[in-house]
Amino acid sequence: MKNDRGDIELAGVCKSFDGATYVVDGVNLRISDGAYCCFIGPSGCGKTTILRMIAGHDDPTAGEIVIGGQNVVGLAPVQRRTAMMFQSYALFPHLTVRENIAFALRVRGQSKADRLRAADAMIEKVRLTQFADRLPAQLSGGQQQRVALARAAITEPRVLLLDEPLSALDEQLRVQMRQELRRMQQELGITFIHVTHTQLEAIALADLVVVMEQGKIKQAGAARDVYAHPHDRYVAEFMGGQNVLSGRVEKVNGASFTLAQAAPDGIEVPLLARPTVNVGDKVDIAVRRDDVALVRPGRDLPPGCTTSLPGRVLAIEYQGYFVKVMLDTVPDDEFVAYVPEKTFFADPFTVGDVVMATWATGSALPLA
Numbered sequence: 207m208k209n210d211r212g213d214i215e216l217a218g219v220c221k222s223f224d225g226a227t228y229v230v231d232g233v234n235l236r237i238s239d240g241a242y243c244c245f246i247g248p249s250g251c252g253k254t255t256i257l258r259m260i261a262g263h264d265d266p267t268a269g270e271i272v273i274g275g276q277n278v279v280g281l282a283p284v285q286r287r288t289a290m291m292f293q294s295y296a297l298f299p300h301l302t303v304r305e306n307i308a309f310a311l312r313v314r315g316q317s318k319a320d321r322l323r324a325a326d327a328m329i330e331k332v333r334l335t336q337f338a339d340r341l342p343a344q345l346s347g348g349q350q351q352r353v354a355l356a357r358a359a360i361t362e363p364r365v366l367l368l369d370e371p372l373s374a375l376d377e378q379l380r381v382q383m384r385q386e387l388r389r390m391q392q393e394l395g396i397t398f399i400h401v402t403h404t405q406l407e408a409i410a411l412a413d414l415v416v417v418m419e420q421g422k423i424k425q426a427g428a429a430r431d432v433y434a435h436p437h438d439r440y441v442a443e444f445m446g447g448q449n450v451l452s453g454r455v456e457k458v459n460g461a462s463f464t465l466a467q468a469a470p471d472g473i474e475v476p477l478l479a480r481p482t483v484n485v486g487d488k489v490d491i492a493v494r495r496d497d498v499a500l501v502r503p504g505r506d507l508p509p510g511c512t513t514s515l516p517g518r519v520l521a522i523e524y525q526g527y528f529v530k531v532m533l534d535t536v537p538d539d540e541f542v543a544y545v546p547e548k549t550f551f552a553d554p555f556t557v558g559d560v561v562m563a564t565w566a567t568g569s570a571l572p573l574a
């Protein structure tokens with residue numbers, strides 16, 4: 207019986223191309239059937255290599271890749287029932303949309319009539335019916351991408367792998383096509399694994415966001431987990447939206463501790479998931495940029511705020527619904543407040559103003 211399950215388990219997966227350095231280094235991960243998973247990380251961290259190993263275009267040096275309960279290492283992509291959509295789309299320029307999509311079935315020995323029937327059904331799914339007889343050169347970037355997607359999906363894979371699928375498109379089209387990808391994934395009901403450089407793309411699309419650094423997984427979880435609860439400085443800085451501060455622990459007081467910083471009374475930080483913190487430890491904490499309020503010196507802090515960090519305004523950027531205010535609060539590091547537009551313009555700051563940065567005590571997140 208055909209196994210349609212597209213759940214994936216990577217167990218101790220390693221890859222070395224030269225026998226000396228590991229570009230993928232002991233990766234363990236479970237991806238559930240029908241999930242939308244995004245791998246994100248800087249260039250060269252091994253995202254594409256993992257994708258290619260799941261697809262069956264590369265073999266791991268060590269470890270197991272299990273799809274639908276079966277170890278697929280050594281099996282060809284057709285046997286794994288994986289399909290890959292490439293960055294360049296790789297469409298045949300001399301074939302029409304319909305022929306490009308039907309082509310994938312030719313190698314599977316289906317009759318021409320069956321191939322074209324299946325292609326037409328898929329063309330409808332990707333909303334290209336009126337373009338079925340066009341050549342790729344007569345299509346927009348977004349339409350070409352839909353053809354590439356249809357061509358990969360027509361083989362009925364249980365896992366579809368997408369390598370930077372949106373990188374060739376302009377910003378507006380990228381946002382539109384990202385919704386299209388999500389819609390297609392839900393309609394097909396199969397596992398999608400998508401490699402991207404773009405944080406926003408990953409958190410907008412994925413059920414499971416996997417943040418990588420130098421061949422290792424730094425954090426994997428739901429988009430909100432990874433964005434709002436980064437484990438460490440790397441993930442916090444990579445995903446963005448956070449200020450990361452370091453300091454020595456001055457006091458431990460039950461459910462919280464105090465971090466020595468340039469704040470008059472230090473920074474009070476809830477212990478949360480951090481099991482042990484001792485006086486004298488060096489600890490990193492994260493505070494979301496949109497949790498930071500700015501107060502003029504001498505004014506009362508808003509309710510629930512105990513920390514006040516002084517700083518001078520270095521730059522101000524209007525961003526529409528919020529204003530980005532950069533401060534010199536942390537030496538050699540940026541410190542940013544995202545102030546709601548209406549709050550900012552009720553009493554606007556200018557570059558050079560001295561302000562107090564503050565936040566509700568519970569907003570400070572200790573990092574590993």
Ligand SMILES: Nc1ncnc2c1ncn2[C@@H]1O[C@H](COP(=O)(O)OP(=O)(O)OP(=O)(O)O)[C@@H](O)[C@H]1O
Binds near residue numbers: 247249251252253255
């Ligand atoms: N066939 C190969 N032979 C030798 N080294 C390779 C090969 N493929 C990839 N590498 C190396 O492995 C490392 C990881 O590459 P990979 O393409 O997986 O990174 P990536 O995270 O997808 O990067 P990018 O975002 O730039 O595509 C890089 O240092 C790359 O040079």
